[in-house]
Amino acid sequence: MQEQLKIYNGRIITPNRIIPRGTVLVTGGKITAVSEQDIPAENALTIDAGGQYISPGFIDIHVHGGGGSDFMDADEAAFLKIAETHARYGTTAMVPTTLTSDKEGILNTLAVYERAASRNKNGSAFLGIHLEGPYLALNQRGAQDARYIRDPDPREYQEILSASQAVVRWSAAPERKGAIAFGQYLRSKGILPAIAHTDAIYEEVIQAFDNGYTLITHLYSCMTSVTRRNAYRYAGVVESAYIIDEMDVEVISDGIHLPAPLLKMVYKIKGADKIALITDAMRAAAMPAGESILGGRENGTRVIVEDDVAKLPDRSAFAGSVATADRLVRNMIQLGEVPLADAVRMITSTPARIMKVGDRKGSLAAGKDADIIIFDEDIRITTTIIQGKVIYREGEVRKTT
Structure with a gap:
């Protein structure tokens, strides 16, 4: 079973709007869901965005x-x-x-x-x-x-x-x-x-x-x-x-x-x-x-x-x-x-x-590569995720039970 990553409590920057307190779910290096609601995800690694922006990489x-x-x-x-x-x-x-x-x-x-x-x-x-x-x-x-x-x-x-x-x-x-x-x-x-x-x-x-x-x-x-x-x-x-x-x-x-x-x-x-x-x-x-x-x-x-x-x-x-x-x-x-x-x-x-990679990169949408960053009001990067892998993170990555 592929491990899941859940990023929640963040302002998600989508192609059309900013979702105020949204959730992004990642499975196997791909985005599987972007939602305004909390998404239950048992045994997933979780990142609390703490109200910061969740953005495409x-x-x-x-x-x-x-x-x-x-x-x-x-x-x-x-x-x-x-x-x-x-x-x-x-x-x-x-x-x-x-x-x-x-x-x-x-x-x-x-x-x-x-x-x-x-x-x-x-x-x-x-x-x-x-x-x-x-x-x-x-x-x-x-x-x-x-x-x-x-x-x-x-x-x-x-x-x-x-x-x-x-x-x-x-x-x-x-x-x-x-x-x-x-x-x-x-x-x-x-x-x-x-x-x-x-x-x-x-x-x-x-x-x-x-x-x-x-x-x-x-x-x-x-x-x-x-x-x-x-x-x-x-x-x-x-x-x-x-x-x-x-x-x-x-x-x-x-x-x-x-x-x-x-x-x-x-x-x-x-x-x-x-x-x-x-x-x-x-x-x-x-x-x-x-x-x-x-x-x-x-x-x-x-x-x-x-x-x-x-x-x-x-x-x-x-x-x-x-x-x-x-x-x-x-x-x-x-x-x-x-x-x-x-x-x-x-x-x-x-x-x-x-660069003709818009089918897989450049926005937060289900099916695209999980290239995701989190940053604060000053655009200071606090988390970098590349194809579902946490490359850099200020703060904890927890696991749900």
Whole structure:
């Protein structure tokens, strides 16, 4: 007989409303009931939510590292450390993300991912790999390594994708030579192409959208806004995101990459159903301030973490986020003035839909994976449950008789 878990006395965040004193019942890693009433469950493990919020687990579809590790370390222990670190802050599922690299580096990271995924028992579940680069615009590279930036090469990307089934999304600059054919190829393989680190203008973005690029990676970061070419003004990627209603966007809501006015504007124009909150976190997430490394430990870029963000050593640009998922939600509420339910939607059901896992993740409903978190009024995580397993808990887990 499969063991049951009963979570009760909490404010349950559902897709349609917040149930004030509800109960969630879990059996065998799946949600079996969500109710306004108490549900009798003999011999079940029980968690009293104590009036706190019971929420779907957070889904981070763009994360590079945390807890002192980076996915580009290409080490199984690093993958597991990152997953365990972010689980503590409410992330129950994630899409590990690479940085620009040579082909051998990408292939090695994919191989390590596949080995680590089979061992990941105590951290955020892996939903597949996100390759960020190397097909980016040099002028918009940010902290990406310029040595590896290049045009899409069919021989290269076909070899990479034939070597691993782990890739679920790939970010690129759509104006690069061969990028439209690249997007078409990704879509033919069921992989999501995303627009990133780009000098594109509206005419190039709409062509990309028509050929499969339906997501914009970290909106506002490393991309064009209104620009001039030969005295004429052109709409950039930011304006394109607003013009194309069907375009999904990512937002780093750490309060630094995007200040409060921009968080408010993105929400006002795009709405919660088209925005995915992402940490874009590097290895320094959940670590003390000071010196760190963006990318692999052996060949990464030296950065300094201060003011709750990673910067290049000369402080000329941001070099990455050190946010955790709880901070994203807190900032959308406090800085973006977004209702709690919408802030949660942007890091649960919306990213689940974008990554095509909404049938099993992203909301609290019978039949879905029991990825559940409990947090207080300040979005401080007190419990993390992944596929029915209590990964982190402040307080007791009791057994009924």
